Amino acid sequence: MRTMVSTESSVIQPGPTGVPDVLPVGAKAGPWVVGERLGRGGMGTVYAVVHEEIGKKAALKVMHDFLATGVTVERIKLEARVVNQIGHANIVDIFETGTLDDGRPYIVMERLDGVCLGTLAFESKVLPDRVVEILIQICDALIAAHGAGVIHRDLKLDNVFLIPSGEEGGHDRVKLLDWGIAKEISNDVRCTIDGQLVGTPQYLSPEQARGGDLTPATDVYSLGVMAFELFLEQLPFEAETAAEIMTMHLRAEPPRPSDLWPDIPRELEALLLAMLAKRPEDRPSLETVAGTLLHVRDELDRRRATPRPEPAPRHTRFASAPPLVMPPSRAAKTRWQIALGACAIVASAVLFLVAQDSRSMAAPAPAAPAAAALGAATLSQPAVQAPVITVPDPATDVATTSHAAAQTTVAPASHHATAPHPVPAVAKTDAPHAPATTARESHRPHHVTSPTPARSRTASTFDPDGSVEPY
Numbered sequence: 441m442r443t444m445v446s447t448e449s450s451v452i453q454p455g456p457t458g459v460p461d462v463l464p465v466g467a468k469a470g471p472w473v474v475g476e477r478l479g480r481g482g483m484g485t486v487y488a489v490v491h492e493e494i495g496k497k498a499a500l501k502v503m504h505d506f507l508a509t510g511v512t513v514e515r516i517k518l519e520a521r522v523v524n525q526i527g528h529a530n531i532v533d534i535f536e537t538g539t540l541d542d543g544r545p546y547i548v549m550e551r552l553d554g555v556c557l558g559t560l561a562f563e564s565k566v567l568p569d570r571v572v573e574i575l576i577q578i579c580d581a582l583i584a585a586h587g588a589g590v591i592h593r594d595l596k597l598d599n600v601f602l603i604p605s606g607e608e609g610g611h612d613r614v615k616l617l618d619w620g621i622a623k624e625i626s627n628d629v630r631c632t633i634d635g636q637l638v639g640t641p642q643y644l645s646p647e648q649a650r651g652g653d654l655t656p657a658t659d660v661y662s663l664g665v666m667a668f669e670l671f672l673e674q675l676p677f678e679a680e681t682a683a684e685i686m687t688m689h690l691r692a693e694p695p696r697p698s699d700l701w702p703d704i705p706r707e708l709e710a711l712l713l714a715m716l717a718k719r720p721e722d723r724p725s726l727e728t729v730a731g732t733l734l735h736v737r738d739e740l741d742r743r744r745a746t747p748r749p750e751p752a753p754r755h756t757r758f759a760s761a762p763p764l765v766m767p768p769s770r771a772a773k774t775r776w777q778i779a780l781g782a783c784a785i786v787a788s789a790v791l792f793l794v795a796q797d798s799r800s801m802a803a804p805a806p807a808a809p810a811a812a813a814l815g816a817a818t819l820s821q822p823a824v825q826a827p828v829i830t831v832p833d834p835a836t837d838v839a840t841t842s843h844a845a846a847q848t849t850v851a852p853a854s855h856h857a858t859a860p861h862p863v864p865a866v867a868k869t870d871a872p873h874a875p876a877t878t879a880r881e882s883h884r885p886h887h888v889t890s891p892t893p894a895r896s897r898t899a900s901t902f903d904p905d906g907s908v909e910p911y
Contacts, residue, residue: 462477462485463485463487463502468492469489469500469502469538469540469546469548470536470538470548471491471492471493472489472490472491472492472498472500472548473489473490473491473492474487474488474489474500475487475488475489475490476488478499481598481618483503483504483507483618484501484502484503484504484507484546485501485502485504486499486500486501486502487499487500487501487502488500488551489548497551498535498548498549498550498551499548499549499550499551499552500546500547500548501546501547501549502540502544502545502546503516503544503545503546504544505542505544516537516545516546516547517537517545519534519547519618519619520534520537520547522585522588522590522619523549523619525588525590526581526584526585526588526590527584528580528581528584528585529613530577530578530580530581530584530613530614530615530616531581531584531585531615531616531619532549532550532552532601532615532616532617533549533550534547534548534549534550535548535549535550536548552601552603552615553603554601554602554603554604554612554613554615555601555602556597556598556600556601556602557574557597557598557600557601557602558596558597558598558600560602561597561669561670565673566670568671568740569737569740570611570612571667571670571671572733572736572737572740573611573612573737574600574602574612574614574670575663575666575667575670575729575733576730576733576734576737577613577614578595578600578614578616578663578666579663579726579729579730579733580730581614581616582616582656582659582663582726583726583727583730585619586656586659586726590619591654591655591656591658591659592616592619592659592662593639593648593654593658593659594618594639594640594643594662595643595659595662595663595666596640596642596643596662596666597666597669597670599616599617599618600614600615600616600617600666601614601615601616601617602614602615603615639662641682641685641686642665642675642677642678642685643662643665643666644662644685644686644689645657645658645661645662645689645720646661646689646690646718646719647720649686649687649689649690650690655720656725656726657720657721657723658720659726660715660723660724660725660726660729661715661716661717661720661723663715663726663729664712664714664715664716664723665716667711667712667715668694668697668712668716671697671701671704671708671712672697672700672701673700674700676694676695676716677689677692677694690718694712694713694716696709696713697709697712697713705736705739705740707732707735707736707739708732708736708739711724711729711732711733711736715729
């Protein structure tokens with residue numbers, strides 16, 4: 441629980457004589473023998489006592505010495521009358537009143553073995569199912585009190601006591617304390633204001649803050665503050681001073697419960713907001729509150745019985761930015777990954793170079809330089825008469841081919857000849873260096889050709905082994 445209030449004071453106030461108003465162990469209050477101190481509040485101190493004759497255990501609440509006036513004494517007696525007038529199982533039982541020798545009033549009530557709801561909520565989270573059971577019992581006690589014409593006027597977590605059932609899975613038994621008791625004046629916003637207002641500022645209704653008339657709806661508002669605090673782990677209104685808190689009760693709107701608990705049952709959210717309405721007539725009755733809480737309990741039971749998907753994680757706000765230095769383990773892992781990646785890249789490059797080298801060794805030498813050399817050798821020779829060769833020789837075949845190509849370049853085209861194949865650029869470049877054609881050669885008939893047919897230079901250049909058919 442993030443915000444809790446308590447009325448117990450750690451400072452013991454001295455009495456009129458300057459001596460702290462505490463009772464020593466063994467002191468007597470009527471027939472009751474005083475034992476250990478159980479607690480201290482803004483109005484009085486509570487001790488464990490035992491009846492000296494019958495041995496009955498009880499709790500003795502003695503009013504502080506500085507509050508022992510006529511008005512407060514009457515309020516002590518009023519509480520005893522109110523409690524016995526209601527007579528409800530969820531209201532603490534008071535069975536004796538009296539006055540000490542120094543004039544301080546006291547009451548003797550049943551001794552409760554358990555834990556205060558304020559202490560429990562401060563030390564741990566109270567689950568919604570348990571909160572529902574506690575609130576339903578408080579509603580039952582308040583319904584009985586209102587039926588007897590009594591308004592509590594000071595509902596808060598510190599005035600609720602829980603008694604364990606003693607059985608596994610059993611519900612706590614609720615006891616509602618401090619009926620109609622006004623607290624002392626204090627600058628501490630946790631204490632009840634006496635003489636001006638009755639109630640604790642955090643749980644004060646708007647009509648109490650403005651000094652208006654009190655009705656049963658006043659207890660409904662204070663119970664709504666308690667329910668808001670138990671379910672959502674914070675008070676609806678918080679401030680530094682009592683005046684600011686009371687102003688918020690009068691004017692401010694409480695936060696929406698769904699903003700603090702996104703998965704809250706919608707019926708419960710509507711109930712909390714209705715109980716905290718500013719106008720008393722807009723608040724539900726205690727019977728309506730109890731009935732709605734029963735529906736909420738059934739809804740929570742259905743949620744437990746039905747598997748529900750995991751809720752989306754809430755956004756976590758980091759206290760600071762993550763460190764810039766990478767952790768050692770993560771840095772070592774990153775270095776290994778970089779090294780392995782570099783090795784893979786180097787291996788791929790080596791394989792690529794080896795493959796390229798193998799391809800260059802397997803590929804045949806280019807034919808264009810060889811053909812150019814043959815053409816240059818042919819042009820450097822003197823003019824040759826038209827030879828008559830019957831059997832071609834491979835060695836002379838190349839020379840004849842080159843000589844025929846040269847004659848084709850310089851000889852005039854005959855109208856009987858077909859369109860020759862395109863002459864490569866090498867032949868056109870070397871043609872001016874060829875020797876002049878003789879008169880005998882110029883009168884040679886166009887239909888006379890060499891016994892060995894001339895090969896195409898293109899075929900000779902790009903198909904050295906003759907595997908590709910000519911055009």
